[in-house]
Amino acid sequence: MTDTSPTLPIGGLRVHLVDLPVRSVRKHGIGSFSRALNVIVELRAEGGLVGWGEACPWPAFTGTAEAAAAALDIHFRPHLVGADGFCTAALMARLDKVAVGATEAKAAVETALLDLKAKALGVPLYDLLGGARCRRIPLSVSLADSELDKDLALAEACLADGIKIFKVKTGFADHSFDIERLEALRHRFGMKIDLRIDYNQGLHPSDALAKVRDLEAFRPSFIEQPVPAAQREALAAIARALDTPIMADESVFSPEDALRAAKDRIADLFSVKLQKAGGFTRALEIAAIAQAAGIGLYGGSMFEAGVANLAGAHMMAVLPEARYGCEYYTASRYLTADILTAAFPIEAGEVVVPAAPGLGIEVDPDRLAHHSLESRG
Numbered sequence: 001m002t003d004t005s006p007t008l009p010i011g012g013l014r015v016h017l018v019d020l021p022v023r024s025v026r027k028h029g030i031g032s033f034s035r036a037l038n039v040i041v042e043l044r045a046e047g048g049l050v051g052w053g054e055a056c057p058w059p060a061f062t063g064t065a066e067a068a069a070a071a072l073d074i075h076f077r078p079h080l081v082g083a084d085g086f087c088t089a090a091l092m093a094r095l096d097k098v099a100v101g102a103t104e105a106k107a108a109v110e111t112a113l114l115d116l117k118a119k120a121l122g123v124p125l126y127d128l129l130g131g132a133r134c135r136r137i138p139l140s141v142s143l144a145d146s147e148l149d150k151d152l153a154l155a156e157a158c159l160a161d162g163i164k165i166f167k168v169k170t171g172f173a174d175h176s177f178d179i180e181r182l183e184a185l186r187h188r189f190g191m192k193i194d195l196r197i198d199y200n201q202g203l204h205p206s207d208a209l210a211k212v213r214d215l216e217a218f219r220p221s222f223i224e225q226p227v228p229a230a231q232r233e234a235l236a237a238i239a240r241a242l243d244t245p246i247m248a249d250e251s252v253f254s255p256e257d258a259l260r261a262a263k264d265r266i267a268d269l270f271s272v273k274l275q276k277a278g279g280f281t282r283a284l285e286i287a288a289i290a291q292a293a294g295i296g297l298y299g300g301s302m303f304e305a306g307v308a309n310l311a312g313a314h315m316m317a318v319l320p321e322a323r324y325g326c327e328y329y330t331a332s333r334y335l336t337a338d339i340l341t342a343a344f345p346i347e348a349g350e351v352v353v354p355a356a357p358g359l360g361i362e363v364d365p366d367r368l369a370h371h372s373l374e375s376r377g
């Protein structure tokens with residue numbers, strides 16, 4: 001029998017290491033961030049269609065951009081060029097055997113493959129994931145400045161644009177400074193803003209519970225990753241002790257992590273990120289485990305430019321529930337330049353998931369070239 005299934009031969013892969021300017025140095029419980037060194041994947045099908053993906057490593061959290069670029073250029077390239085771009089699941093399974101980890105590089109490849117396939121079929125990317133349940137996702141902006149006045153000014157500017165959700169990064173200075181910042185935010189804006197707290201692993205398990213209890217007074221809608229990723233029992237104890245929902249971020253990268261986290265009930269919520277999971281397939285497996293366990297979901301992000309923020313938006317569109325919204329603000333509110341042909345789509349405090357084919361917004365080749373440190377392939 002002749003195989004008549006359609007094929008989408010991949011003719012080329014270019015790997016761009018990009019250096020995107022940022023608005024400010026940001027502080028987190030696991031360290032500061034001041035440079036967005038990301039990797040853009042350009043997957044070209046024979047016939048001219050192009051699929052885009054982005055790897056957004058943070059050395060203190062997931063890995064380095066140089067390692068992601070090498071995984072893509074050296075190890076993944078031979079398995080992608082010449083392959084059938086319609087066979088996304090088989091290709092991703094093959095890459096898992098080629099290299100362990102490398103989750104940001106794998107997220108970039110799966111995004112580019114699905115962008116390409118969706119464009120070939122003339123449908124938005126979310127249609128390849130089951131179709132959109134919701135195309136408007138509430139947006140949270142993170143406050144992470146060591147100068148309180150700058151965070152207050154950012155919150156004012158966001159509110160003027162309809163953004164009412166703020167995540168305060170805590171645990172990078174004294175506990176008293178965290179209390180001072182939260183007091184100032186509630187004093188200035190009252191309960192008209194939705195406040196969340198993210199420690200990025202910044203507390204020691206020995207006194208974490210006492211400190212997070214203090215911050216519950218400011219009525220956060222969740223407290224994220226107060227203790228180091230490996231301190232799962234401490235995280236579980238905090239989740240049991242507090243009424244405020246506890247979110248696991250650094251403690252849950254993979255579906256296997258999610259299964260163990262659900263079984264041991266270490267958190268009430270998961271921050272799901274394509275960059276941690278290694279792409280859509282595994283991120284949606286995490287979401288399915290959370291859904292079955294009664295654990296809530298949130299669309300987390302790294303220091304992402306527009307391509308990765310768009311990929312996250314398509315993931316959120318198909319999730320069973322998006323009550324806590326997403327934090328796809330970096331392309332528009334943290335980086336001072338992006339590589340898309342149009343601004344990342346935000347309206348009245350919500351991300352609007354594009355309905356055009358693929359990711360829905362194209363990469364601008366001139367902007368990409370301008371911000372590329374090097375391009376391989």
Ligand SMILES: [Mg+2]
Binds near residue numbers: 224249250
């Ligand atoms: Mg986090």
